[in-house]
Amino acid sequence: MMNAMRTGNLVLDMVICMTIPAIFKGFVAAFEKARPFLHEWALRMWGAPKHHFREIIYEQVTNQWGSQLYGKDERNNILQKAISLYMADQKIDLEKAKVSLMAVKEKGTRDKDSWEMKYGDTAEALKAYQVNLMPRDNEWVKISDGLEFMRKIKENEEGDKDSKIK
Secondary structure (H helix, E strand, O other), X not given: OOHHHOOOOHXXXXXXXXXXXXXXXXXXXXXXXXXXXXXXXXXXXXXOOOOOOOOOOEEEEEOOOOOEEEOOOOHHHHHHHHHHHHHHHHOOOOOOEEEEXXXXXXXXXXXXXXXXXXXXXXXXXXXXXXXXXXEOOOOOEEEEOOEEEOOOEEEOOOOOOEEEEO
16 A cells, blocks of 8 residues: 555655554544444434343451351341342242242340240241242343343452452
C-alpha cells in the first residue's frame, strides 16, 4: 500500500508514512469514545435484554473450633433461607440435588435454672426441621420462566476466618 502512495519526494513520502498510523489511531480512538453512545442507540433501536441480577450476600465468621461468631442471624441469611424454603415448596424438578435439613421452628426453650436447652421428646425435635431438596451449589436452576437461582459459597484462603455465601 505504501508503494502505491510513492510520490518520488523523499520528505513527502516520509510524512505520508508517519501520518497514516496516526490517522488510524485517531479513527480507533474516536470509535472507542463513540462506542457507549452507539451501544445505547442500538439498545434503543432493537431493545435491551430484560435481565436483572441480584446478589444476596452474608458473611459468616467462625472461630478456630468451627463455632459461628456472627452471620447466623443476619437478615440476608434469613432471606436466603426464606428463598430456599420457597424453592422447596415449589417442588422444582431437579435432575441433581442436595438434601438439606432446615430448621423451620424454634429449636427449643432454655431451662430457667440452667443454661441447657430443652427440646422435648424426639418427635417434637424432629417437627422443628424439614427435609428439602435444594439445587447443588454453583449451578443455575430455572425456577420459572425468566427466573433462575444459584447459591455460591466463597471460602476465603487459609488464615482468613470468614466465608461468604451468595
